[in-house]
Structure formats: C-alpha cells, structure tokens
Amino acid sequence: KDNNPGINNKTTSEMVFIRNNYRGSGKLTNKIAFITGGDSGIGRAIALHFAREGANIAILYHPSENKDANITKELIEDEGRECFLIGGDLLDPSTPRRATQAVIKRFNKLDILVNNAGIQHPQEDFTKVKSKDWEETFKINVFGTFHMVQEALKHLKEGGCIIITASVVAYQGNGHLIDYSSSKGALISFTRSLSASLAQKNIRVNAVAPGPIWTPLVASTFPDQKKEDFGKNTPMQRGGQPWEVATAFVFLASEDSSYITGQVIHPNGGVIINA
Numbered sequence: 001k002d003n004n005p006g007i008n009n010k011t012t013s014e015m016v017f018i019r020n021n022y023r024g025s026g027k028l029t030n031k032i033a034f035i036t037g038g039d040s041g042i043g044r045a046i047a048l049h050f051a052r053e054g055a056n057i058a059i060l061y062h063p064s065e066n067k068d069a070n071i072t073k074e075l076i077e078d079e080g081r082e083c084f085l086i087g088g089d090l091l092d093p094s095t096p097r098r099a100t101q102a103v104i105k106r107f108n109k110l111d112i113l114v115n116n117a118g119i120q121h122p123q124e125d126f127t128k129v130k131s132k133d134w135e136e137t138f139k140i141n142v143f144g145t146f147h148m149v150q151e152a153l154k155h156l157k158e159g160g161c162i163i164i165t166a167s168v169v170a171y172q173g174n175g176h177l178i179d180y181s182s183s184k185g186a187l188i189s190f191t192r193s194l195s196a197s198l199a200q201k202n203i204r205v206n207a208v209a210p211g212p213i214w215t216p217l218v219a220s221t222f223p224d225q226k227k228e229d230f231g232k233n234t235p236m237q238r239g240g241q242p243w244e245v246a247t248a249f250v251f252l253a254s255e256d257s258s259y260i261t262g263q264v265i266h267p268n269g270g271v272i273i274n275a
C-alpha cells in the first residue's frame with residue numbers, strides 16, 4: 001500500500017504516485033471527484049491520494065494519449081474506491097458536456113472538479129510557431145478548462161470546489177514553451193476571477209502551479225532530457241515526484257482549506273514566485 005503503485009515501463013516505474021506510508025484520514029469520504037487527465041502522471045497521483053482519502057473517482061482521459069488508464073483504475077479499485085473512466089478529447093468542445101453528464105449518471109452528484117489535463121508544443125524559434133499548435137494548446141488547456149467548469153457548475157453545490165493545474169512557467173516564463181506558459185498564465189487569471197464570482201456560493205476555486213515533475217508529458221516532449229538533470233536549476237536541485245504535487249490537491253479539496261479561494265499553491269522545489 002505504499003510507494004510506487006507499479007507500472008511496468010521504465011518511464012513510469014521511476015515515478016512515485018503516492019506518498020510513502022500515506023494512510024489518508026477520510027478527508028474526502030463520500031465525495032465524488034472528477035479529474036481530467038487523471039489517468040497519468042500528476043493526475044494519477046491526485047486520483048490515488050483522493051481515493052485513499054475516501055473519494056470515488058471519475059477520470060477523463062485521452063485514449064490515444066495514454067494506455068495507462070486501466071492501470072490507474074485498478075490502482076484506485078485496490079484502494080476500495082470506485083473509478084469511472086471516460087475516454088474523450090478536450091479538443092472537441094462537446095466532450096465536457098458528454099463526460100460530465102456521464103459522471104452525474106453514474107454517481108448522481110459532483111463535489112470536486114480537477115482540471116488537470118494539459119499539453120504543450122515546444123518550439124526552438126518563435127517566428128516559426130504554427131498558429132495551429134497554439135490553437136490546440138489553448139483549446140485543450142484553456143477552453144477545455146472553461147467548458148469543464150461551465151458543465152461542472154450545473155452540478156457543484158455549496159461546499160464544492162474546483163482546482164486547476166497551472167505551472168511554474170506561468171510566472172517564470174519559458175522560451176521554449178511559449179504557448180504552454182501563456183495558457184497556464186491564463187489559467188491563473190481564470191482561477192482568481194472565477195473564485196471571486198463563486199465565493200458567495202461557497203464554491204472554492206484554487207490552482208496548483210507545479211515546478212518540474214518527472215511524468216510521461218516531460219519524458220515524451222523532451223526525449224533528450226535526462227531524469228537526473230531534471231529540476232537541477234531549482235533551489236532544491238531536483239525534480240519533484242507526482243505525489244509531491246498531489247498532496248497540495250488533497251489540501252485544497254478538503255475542509256482543511258475551507259477559507260482559501262482564489263489562491264495558488266507552488267510545489268516547485270523552492271522557486272520564489274512574484275505573484
């Protein structure tokens with residue numbers, strides 16, 4: 001029940017999805033959490049920690065992006081919780097409605113929405129960036145979140161919450177990930193503005209802005225990146241593990257953070273953020 005719920009390929013077997021000896025204390029008992037991109041990387045770690053805290057889990061994943069969804073489902077079921085998998089592409093604006101309706105049909109309610117799915121199109125030379133790539137990044141990262149939130153708000157009740165996966169590059173910038181960092185910057189502003197509009201309904205909206213975390217996204221986007229060098233430029237001089245981000249999501253999803261909305265948590269190895 002600890003360590004690294006094991007996956008058989010090298011990339012993932014180097015990742016720790018749940019904190020060693022993490023027991024959970026029922027912080028999310030009876031909650032239904034819907035996590036986009038919950039099949040893989042950071043999303044899987046969030047799903048496993050939520051499950052160990054007592055939540056049942058729905059996951060939207062991109063079927064052709066990732067083959068690990070069924071493994072994630074098994075890991076959640078090993079925790080004694082339900083896992084409902086919904087394949088779908090956030091490039092298609094009808095996906096959020098279809099997926100959310102499926103979640104409601106299955107569980108009859110929704111308590112927590114985690115907008116975690118994200119993509120990037122790295123580039124060397126900004127003058128050669130294709131508008132199609134920017135559109136795709138914004139359609140998935142920003143519009144995908146926008147549509148997911150609109151659908152979720154039809155069902156979230158007082159006490160519900162929304163958490164968005166942003167990134168340290170929203171603040172620091174990154175010359176090779178201009179599409180991505182811009183989209184994550186938009187999500188930070190979205191988090192702040194949306195939180196203001198929902199505060200009186202007691203629906204909290206917060207974001208988590210991870211630093212470098214070794215996941216399939218990183219391994220596939222930067223094939224030359226060596227794991228041992230990843231994150232060396234942070235004050236902690238190492239990359240983070242998926243679980244080191246997921247615990248921030250547990251805090252934001254639980255009553256422990258009941259007076260916190262419109263904020264960003266920064267699991268980033270010590271990078272100081274000028275908000």
Ligand code: NAD
Nearest residue numbers: 037040041042061062089090116117118167212213215217
């Ligand atoms: P990952 O590749 O393991 O996960 C990305 C997820 O997004 C996948 O589960 C996939 O199913 C989903 N997805 C991708 N395209 C989709 C689409 N078109 N429709 C529906 N789902 C789609 O990568 P990860 O690193 O775990 O990334 C998770 C989130 O964390 C992303 O938003 C990413 O931007 C963010 N993030 C990652 C890092 C890092 O260093 N890994 C740092 C900061 C932020």
